[in-house]
Amino acid sequence: MTQVTGYIGRSVKRKEDARLLRGEGRYLDDLNHLKPKQVAFWRSPYAHARIKAVRTAEARELPGVIAVFTGEDFAPVKPLVTEIQLEGYVAKPQDPVARDKASHAGEIVAVVVAEDRYIAEDALELIEVDFEPLPAVVDVDAALAEGSSLVHTEVPGNIYYRGRRVFGEVEAAFAKAELVFRETFRTSRIAGTPLEARGCLAEYDPYQDVLTVWSSTQIPSILHLKLAEIFGMHENGIRIIAPDMGGGFGIKAQIYPEEIIIPFLARALRLPVKWVQDRREDLLTGVHARDHRYELEAAVTREGVLTALRLRMLTDAGAFSSFPFGCTLEATGGARMILGPYKIRNYEYDTIAVATNKAPAGAYRGVAQPSCFFAIEGLMDIIAGKLGLDPAEIRRRNMLSSAELPYTNPIGIHFDSGSYGESLEKALQSARYAEVRGEQSRIPADAGRQIGIGLACYTEISGISSKGYQSRGVADVPGYDSVRMRMDPSGTVAIYTTLTSQGQGHWTTFAQIAATELGIEPDQVRVVDGDTGLAPLGTGTFASRASITGGGAVFRAAREIKRILLRVAGGMLDDLPPEELELGEGFVRARGRKLKVTLREAARKAYEIRSGGSETREIPGLEVIAYYDPPPSNWSNAVHLAVVELNLVTGFPRFLDYVVVSDCGNLINPMIVDGQIQGGAAQGIGEALLEALEYDPGGQLLTASWGDYLIPTALDVPEMKIEHITTPCPSTEGGVKGMGEGGAIGALPAVVNAVNDALRRSRCWTGVPITRAPVKPEDILRRVGAVGAEGGDGR
Template identity: 40%
Template structure:
């Protein structure tokens, strides 16, 4: 697989991003900037009850409203829905109708679609639609969902469990029998929301003349949206175009196909007018997707000398009311079960995982998907074991981390080379002073310092077999790139990723430029439009750099081979010895004997009479790169130093340090930005962000006054250190890195709190209220 690059010049360079200019100038085009003549604005009437029968939808008041409106309800849309099934026999079948039919299952579910000529008027009109409900028994807790006496959320359901399955490897009974210590704990991570600063939005226009349906959506996965719409609406996919314009953040939230993305085009076709829906912030918080909400009970089997022998896990996730497409209700619990063995060397593992249905917003993918919760549990457990055995937490980890690669874990997943021990050792050095300060503060009644770390691996850029095993509708994970050279010697890269902050327009240009010997600024990268880009799964699962970059490298390499053949012909030299760099082609060691790349391009595309005999005109290549079977494993250690005021519960994050390894670094500016951004989201998970429902299923955190995300004032400088262990599994040696930053902070911060207060921490968020209660408990424990 590995193709070594000649002389990388731009790859690895700290190049400023090309996309920044339009984003800074205010000339970028986001979904709400799509304006079409004669466009209708859509506003939803959304469920105000968590679980109820819809008795009547009364639209009579709209007759006197004074402006034209149209209303559509579940009765109008037939059985159109989001179907997201895992092909497992025990999976219970559910569908999310585009508009509720007969029954609503969470507050915020769309009940009716109201169209008007103006967005303000659409909102006025939606308020005038009266929905009569008959309340049904509400399911809001995991215990209720597991109670066989509680009626199912869907007709014909036996229990409110979407799916419960097992994963295992080795012999867990043997590990238990051999163990000198058995340590069992339960850890929970709260429900959250991903909250990109731009919410969702969809616009659609149908042109009857060309029978072409164009859909604009603020999505990370335009091709998957296209396929879903085509299949659900029975349209030819060749006449369907999905455009993701500039997208104001995604973080996985925009990596699902949503009911609105199918409904808006349906409405455009039905009404014969363009339709646009732009989500408001309250809708985003209640009705897009949520994340996390895990409870893990772990039982570790440890030898006398502190070696992990085996691990048993019981994983429940409250996934809300519906299964989401394409990763399904089992996505989060399955991911947690799969990654729980982490960076540690043990061969006996057994996990039971289940997805529980409740009357809440569905859970979908959010940066890390299952891993932040799994790492929280795993790394809290490592500290709790170390504490129980009287071992130093870093030395205990060093004793147990995988050191010989490739390594096949208990579940049969093979880890490519990483730097697990090295990152830990580096972190040990970096933390020495803080650990001493923490030790010194342990008897201070008011101010306690604590140091905690999280060590983890992240399976990234996984290939098709991983999805086949999971039998999820995503089905595959490849990224395609098409590279074309224009007669002026510049290049066009059309890539199946969608860039919503990751810097693809720059990184892909760096990769293509190195292959073609031209300047990155002469590479135009296009993405996010199914009309111009080759079919791909889009941007998610930390695959942009590793797979997208790899695909560009291979495709551009094929064009480079052709340029070299032409240059060899023109220069009367061996094409194998031609070097492409700085915009010229020359025989190795003879830069004076050169021909411009632009001249070669013009020859291939225009002056084709000068091509070598029999050579096909043109300069275009496409390559689809699937991920490695088991993915490529990035690894990192995160550490937090906290100071807690035990009297007020105020916690100050004094230091946050990351030592990470994502293989080859393609652009350090962007890598650092991705890691830091992820870390700050992880800090939000650890300390602030909590989406709360009351016992009736009413959401309590529906504005930014209640759903609290990190502000600049809460965040210290995030200190980064890199170790580069290139993977042999991707063309450039790059591993995925987009999600890793968000995976470690909850565990690292919780471990720091545990260290500071001398108490076991079992759940997040660690907000002021939680910390004060922990400090009281610790005080009580000490007194006893």
């Protein structure tokens, strides 16, 4: 049951909605108060080509064009280097504008600044570039093949990163294994493609020597520090503002060349300069994700217990190691998370991030967790099928029980709390599992429709701390977050936070925390996010962290303000010590006595230096800065259960039921948590059934619009039954665990497992499970022989 304390645990309506739902949000595209000049980019049409000459004279002469820049003009700018302190990683500096060669289709080769975007794009057509095309490497096998063309000469063998580790007695376990299972799982390259694409606006004030950058970014603090370093400026001369955002999903948690170019232009031209990304640019150059292959080998007992697991993982990193997480993000993520809630004691991985001539890969909701759980959960079902076990039963036999917690898994991940088995049983109950199994078995094997049930049990890493990022070698992500909090003389509160909001509802949840701690109403709390000129420095909103790190900082700041306030109030109430006072409903009251002052009076007093306020404290005012660096990492857990009906004539699946049981510790706002789950699961369903960025053999993206890159619409997403188990985190402020990515993690394995489960019921089933996402209708028909086998891609 959800724990309610004050406003925490209540589905308070979102403070931001009145504005956002009326269309009154202020997104980057809406920021025109500076009347900025507009930018368009000349992007490489080649996936791999040497740049011989860039001719811009004609473009410069077009009326309305202010300036045209090429790679050479950016020589003074320090290239972006993604530092990852892991053995086996190769760093390759990236220039904001390509100079010698283009390494993926869409890489920027020239930049036009004009009075408006129309003119800027007209000018693009007048730029001529002489290229010498080079062989494009567009898949990991070709990239790793001997004698392959190199994406960068600095990256030998096209291997950006290779990590190999053995934990426990893997070889011995396989030597005495009763059964060995081998299976390969693949996920397709996909895009987070937020409804609002990226964009950047910059203004340089030479009088104050201040560069202000508005960017649709999830990491203003990280951008702030990096721009100072790249431009050789003092950090105090930079301000980054992330305005309202229409989604981010991790895509905006990278620093992109445009975020260096636009501020550079504003400084160089001393003009406000703006660029708003269009959808084609988003799909072509926004970080991609999940181009993964998992080759699994499992040692299994006849009872279905996994005694050892070997993983060879390949991720297609694209042309550059994106900043700040690096191309190691997915490779280490998949290899580290795959053991999930299972007590597999012997484990070995060999994980490789491969350079190719595609857009860089990076962070997208769930990172490698959707794919690694797709692999392990798919394998569980395959083993269960072979051993004649129910999919729920094989999971029970391998899963950690609550009695076994806390538990440290073989790679050193510490699970301090969770409800793996309880979540599974609750999901089965909620979906009437036994009944649906019965219903399923009553459908004849030769029927044109079959029902399938798919399970996904997973853990979700959240709120990664400074130590957590250090352990994965990520040098430029601090890991802590912070807030500056001020209680005004009138008793209202402002919170300036290092977190951004791209849909999370922090205006509401942070206000709920502060209001609860300070005994006021959430409406009396204003949350200002994403502005490094107002907030301290910190990390940003991604990887399911804000409720832990931002929420934790709010808890701490509010307690500190409360402490000061009680001391001041004590001075007004017979000099009572704080422990004899309590705060609530807008008053400070003396415990067990009738004495009280209003919170407003106490707050005002705190600002009165001469009349007593200062006597109880050296510094006047009620303003504090609080940091929160959580315990190394915090794990929530959940189970998704999908029931689908397959139409074996058309190959289309239809959802009959969808259940999520989530345990993310204490909930701050259950409505917002449910929304996160629903949205995440929608994206996971897209990944399972629709989404794929397709490249042709020459490295051209074939899916550069939403007409060809298919994301799920409301019609493709079922209603979900969402339930919660609350196992408070023993180590975080407020007992919360992060869960923002979970929906996206569970849906992919649950949906594909459901499809496979339905296929197994058909008499026409070829006996080969689907191990590749997305599952197209014809992939389903191929598995019942209605469409012939085609190609050698394992579909």
